[in-house]
Amino acid sequence: xxxxxxxxxxxxxxxxxxxxxxxxxxxxxxxxxxxxxxxxxxxxxxxxxxxxxxxxxxxxxxxxxxxxxxxxxxxxxxxxxxxxxxxxxxxxxxxxxxxxxxxxxxxxxxxxxxxxxxxxxxxxxxxxxxxxxxxxxxxxxxxxxxxxxxxxxxxxxxxxxxxxxxxxxxxxxxxxxxxxxxxxxxxxxxxxxxxxxxxxxxxxxxxxxxxxxxxxxxxxxxxxxxxxxxxxxxxxxxxxxxxxxxxxxxxxxxxxxxxxxxxxxxxxxxxxxxxxxxxxxxxxxxxxxxxxxxxxxxxxxxxxxxxxxxxxxxxxxxxxxxxxxxxxxxxxxxxxxxxxxxxxxxxxxxxxxxxxxxxxxxxxxxxxxxxxxxxxxxxxxxxxxxxxxxxxxxxxxxxxxxxxxxxx
Amino acid sequence: xxxxxxxxxxxxxxxxxxxxxxxxxxxxxxxxxxxxxxxxxxxxxxxxxxxxxxxxxxxxxxxxxxxxxxxxxxxxxxxxxxxxxxxxxxxxxxxxxxxxxxxxxxxxxxxxxxxxxxxxxxxxxxxxxxxxxxxxxxxxxxxxxxxxxxxxxxxxxxxxxxxxxxxxxxxxxxxxxxxxxxxxxxxxxxxxxxxxxxxxxxxxxxxxxxxxxxxxxxxxxxxxxxxxxxxxxxxxxxxxxxxxxxxxxxxxxxxxxxxxxxxxxxxxxxxxxxxxxxxxxxxxxxxxxxxxxxxxxxxxxxxxxxxxxxxxxxxxxxxxxxxxxxxxxxxxxxxxxxxxxxxxxxxxxxxxxxxxxxxxxxxxxxxxxxxxxxxxxxxxxxxxxxxxxxxxxxxxxxxxxxxxxxxx
Numbered sequence: 086x087x088x089x090x091x092x093x094x095x096x097x098x099x100x101x102x103x104x105x106x107x108x109x110x111x112x113x114x115x116x117x118x119x120x121x122x123x124x125x126x127x128x129x130x131x132x133x134x135x136x137x138x139x140x141x142x143x144x145x146x147x148x149x150x151x152x153x154x155x156x157x158x159x160x161x162x163x164x165x166x167x168x169x170x171x172x173x174x175x176x177x178x179x180x181x182x183x184x185x186x187x188x189x190x191x192x193x194x195x196x197x198x199x200x201x202x203x204x205x206x207x208x209x210x211x212x213x214x215x216x217x218x219x220x221x222x223x224x225x226x227x228x229x230x231x232x233x234x235x236x237x238x239x240x241x242x243x244x245x246x247x248x249x250x251x252x253x254x255x256x257x258x259x260x261x262x263x264x265x266x267x268x269x270x271x272x273x274x275x276x277x278x279x280x281x282x283x284x285x286x287x288x289x290x291x292x293x294x295x296x297x298x299x300x301x302x303x304x305x306x307x308x309x310x311x312x313x314x315x316x317x318x319x320x321x322x323x324x325x326x327x328x329x330x331x332x333x334x335x336x337x338x339x340x341x342x343x344x345x346x347x348x349x350x351x352x353x354x355x356x357x358x359x360x361x362x363x364x365x366x367x368x369x370x371x372x373x374x375x376x377x378x379x380x381x382x383x384x385x386x387x388x389x390x391x392x393x394x395x396x397x398x399x400x401x402x403x404x405x406x407x408x409x410x411x412x413x414x415x416x417x418x419x420x421x422x423x424x425x426x427x428x429x430x431x432x433x434x435x436x437x438x439x440x441x442x443x444x445x446x447x448x449x450x451x452x453x454x455x456x457x458x459x460x461x462x463x464x465x466x467x468x469x470x471x472x473x474x475x476x477x478x479x480x481x482x483x484x485x486x487x488x489x490x491x492x493x
Numbered sequence: 494x495x496x497x498x499x500x501x502x503x504x505x506x507x508x509x510x511x512x513x514x515x516x517x518x519x520x521x522x523x524x525x526x527x528x529x530x531x532x533x534x535x536x537x538x539x540x541x542x543x544x545x546x547x548x549x550x551x552x553x554x555x556x557x558x559x560x561x562x563x564x565x566x567x568x569x570x571x572x573x574x575x576x577x578x579x580x581x582x583x584x585x586x587x588x589x590x591x592x593x594x595x596x597x598x599x600x601x602x603x604x605x606x607x608x609x610x611x612x613x614x615x616x617x618x619x620x621x622x623x624x625x626x627x628x629x630x631x632x633x634x635x636x637x638x639x640x641x642x643x644x645x646x647x648x649x650x651x652x653x654x655x656x657x658x659x660x661x662x663x664x665x666x667x668x669x670x671x672x673x674x675x676x677x678x679x680x681x682x683x684x685x686x687x688x689x690x691x692x693x694x695x696x697x698x699x700x701x702x703x704x705x706x707x708x709x710x711x712x713x714x715x716x717x718x719x720x721x722x723x724x725x726x727x728x729x730x731x732x733x734x735x736x737x738x739x740x741x742x743x744x745x746x747x748x749x750x751x752x753x754x755x756x757x758x759x760x761x762x763x764x765x766x767x768x769x770x771x772x773x774x775x776x777x778x779x780x781x782x783x784x785x786x787x788x789x790x791x792x793x794x795x796x797x798x799x800x801x802x803x804x805x806x807x808x809x810x811x812x813x814x815x816x817x818x819x820x821x822x823x824x825x826x827x828x829x830x831x832x833x834x835x836x837x838x839x840x841x842x843x844x845x846x847x848x849x850x851x852x853x854x855x856x857x858x859x860x861x862x863x864x865x866x867x868x869x870x871x872x873x874x875x876x877x878x879x880x881x882x883x884x885x886x887x888x889x890x891x892x893x894x895x896x897x898x899x900x901x
Contacts, residue, residue: 246857246859246860255859256857256858256859303737304737305736305737305741317825319825321729321730321734321736322729322730322732322735324730326729326826327730327827328713328729328826328827328828328860329711329712329713329827329828329829329863329864330827330859330862330863331827332827332857332859332860333713333825333826333827334825335824335825335827335857335860336824336825338824338855338856338857339821339824339825340749340817340820340821340855341748341751342751343749343750343817344752351857353854353855356855409748409751412748413747413748413821416743416744416746416747417725417727417734417741417742417743417744417747417825418734418736418741419735419736419737419738419739419740419741419743420736420737421737446761447746447748447761447764448746449654449664449740449743449746449759450664451654451663451664451738451740452654452736452740452743454738455737455738456737
């Protein structure tokens, strides 16, 4: 950052402004899609000549294209429209959920171009087996990309607690992983010479919904993700809450039922995940133990909506526990929106009255003045698209540097 | 911020670097006390000539003084020591707790120079009465300051939910205040021509412990404050968690006992404040209803330490509920330190084993690897010193501008 300062106060490196602006402009079109230079100038509080300087450099690097608007409505010279170069720049995104593995090629701009999906059993999936499948899918998608397309990064979402620096899975209860070098292994087996950025699935879901989903423009939001467990991704002042070592947002292990709580995967009892997760819902609804997974959850919610009393009781009860967790989070975070994703999306759609009732009872009126509840706008792709955002982060931080490194 | 940019990317105002550095340097000596230029150069990653430029300007404005070190241990030219001008620059700090009103003159550097304290009954203290006492104390302290001293700001801590922009008390359950224009009224009655910055007591306690207490150097910390209720101040990535509208950190209304919870001041039952606050402790210990306040709490903890069985049971039980709240917060925030202040300081000192036991049982091992527990280092002055920090904020953001306005 420092470039041998000799004048007092001249410590701002002269290149930081443009680089930050290049990244910010690219981020705007990456997240919002095509924008005219005039719109970019307004959004970024820069004048048009500055915008032109930035788009010219991004265009030369192959990151954006500029074209005349198709319908020039107003008089005067029309403002060129800036579009992300979706056919030339992509990332590989991996999503390791409890029940399935997904790998996708995601374009600059966020479109999922291609994907590979593998369902898998919950028992005994070890690191090698998981990484083997993912790496094969990843290499396959990479080979299938157009010859002139550039892979700008690799990101992975994992259903557990991740050490930020190196993608080590510290704790992944549903796969039984403790301290597994997932990111490093995947990077090596992919063999693309690119590091793999790994994040917790709910943190990444929050990032994706914040960038291009139900939380656009909201700087304080909570994303609740239901896989088998219940995860949280919380954005505070525009940034994901990582805490001291990257393990913040463990919403699922909030103790909500200290009296006679259900046993939890973590060894404790009465955690939010134990009371409001998949197992609790299916068990309350009287479903056989063999019936598990997202489809089974959806069936209970659908049965409740059709009037099945056991399913209705189950959804109401789980909704009440979830509502306690939600109320506590609103009191703590004063968020603008609370977003339900994964299996929590279905529970929310079925149990919204119970959740709202808990908010009424347990959230201070001042704290709930501004909060909205919302289903995840990105559906089942929240975590996958979050992994893609993680993969794009370096490019958006330093567009020309990353493209130069990628050999354009 | 923008100064008619014509060159692409030249939007950084040329004066921002120096102003930020002036404020940062002043903050260093304000929070850490006297520091040599060499130490400042290292802390701020600036070279010594830059530091000299900054200290010269701050010194000319009357904000710091420079002197030769008393013991020059090493050879070579000794590095001048920079000291905050504690005798020339101060703020007025107000602390409105449930049981007492405190007003202090606090020097640049954080020393409490003078204070006035009024105890008061809990019943019916209306806005006018409270502001009347505070304003009289404040004017008195202001009059008593040296003729050449400058009042750089006014800050107030209040035991309730505060709207950040204007110091409106949105909700102050223990004084029965709803939507009272506290900040504006106090500013008017003080008559110093200075605005009053108001903050929630626990938010400010967090700020003070972060700046000069048990949380120095920790960017993610939780401060729990016990007055009659239980408040929280949470610092995430170095900033107090405000949320969407300034009402974040409402730890006291986390529902911890959904089955047979005690009634809470907020109208709900089973909130952390109801189960682990002053009333619960005194009632569990069998103290008469007439006995209230911080001294009564201290007496129960002291009795427990002396072996009184009823007091021991009460402290253990309250400690367990507090431990549930603490465990939930550690799972959510992955903090570096959790600090207990006000009445919570006494409960923590008496019930540490119960709190640690809950952390063992209910916090994921990965999440508790780095967390420390600590009593507030600033004792009963956390919230008052937090109000002082709020009052100093503008000066530290723009040292020369504020001093110019103050007429030096």
